[in-house]
Amino acid sequence: MNRRDPIPTTPEPGAAAVTQLVLRVFRLNGVLLHRGDQLVAPLGLTSARWQMLGAIALAGTPLTAPQIAEAMGVTRQGAQKQLNMLLEQGLVEARPNPAHRRSPLYVLTPQGLALYRQADALWAAQAVELAALIPSAQAHAATGTLETMLHELHTPNLSSKVES
């Protein structure tokens, strides 16, 4: 590698590195979802519902369905669908919203909270295993890189979130 030659064959060497990173993100996403599903399956949960419980639990304050969707980065309707199923399961509860008659505020029921805590404990074990292989500095660096990509991909597109 000692030739000082900025652009040998590949027009953009950095672009190839970014492409590789993107492919790893796709693959890891799939593996993580699969792993998450089998992690919380014993609790009668799925990755999707677990994430939903997390969004409500971590908010600290009761949220409306659109707020939850916003927090999770999914559409309002997608969040509502999971939410309705969690309601049927008795894991979340809708309380009247003084500011909106039609749009209730959602909170975890005691069972929902207990289940979330159990799922969290299961994940914690997995996370510790991963952390043993990945120094936290390295994890933070990777997070920062992904964050940069997120920001770049998200902001330049003006017509992404307006629902029309």
Added chain:
Amino acid sequence: MNRRDPIPTTPEPGAAAVTQLVLRVFRLNGVLLHRGDQLVAPLGLTSARWQMLGAIALAGTPLTAPQIAEAMGVTRQGAQKQLNMLLEQGLVEARPNPAHRRSPLYVLTPQGLALYRQADALWAAQAVELAALIPSAQAHAATGTLETMLHELHTPNLSSKVES
């Protein structure tokens, strides 16, 4: 329970970093898919079909459906579904497989290859934009981190891919 805890609130500091990273992977995956869709929509493609064309194009040699699925990290049936649609669209072609009467080998048609090249060019522009913000060393580092996670999550689970 009053063990002198060296771990007040956070049991494992590194685990939290890993968790943050995982959440970024989920979010970035969603944004990338969305972005990819709008990138290749003018070509009449979707992210999924684009990825499928890529898997075939990059293999260099004709592949069977299960081989394509394996290369993409999806199930045999999932790959087959897209494959059949690409066949109908005339973007891939099934040639007889001398080794398997039922399992043809798939190759890109000239239109499929042309379309893939166009999609690739569109992505290249996007990748260059991202590469401007992300030094290739940083991208490689992040890729390595994700690779480590993939390896750890993939291998310990013996019952993941055996279809039973």
Added chain:
DNA sequence: CTTCCATTGACAACCAGTTTCCAATGATGG
């Protein structure tokens, strides 16, 4: 040659998400 088992394609059911439409509600300006 035959039997048995693994691989493969086709199909159906399902999960999780999206888009698109509609009806009901809330807020705002006349």
Added chain:
DNA sequence: CCATCATTGGAAACTGGTTGTCAATGGAAG
């Protein structure tokens, strides 16, 4: 007050993936 418009929930159709089942094929052992 009332007309209008944005927000919200509900339902349906669609995409892309999964699992499960079945029949056909191929290979290997008897």
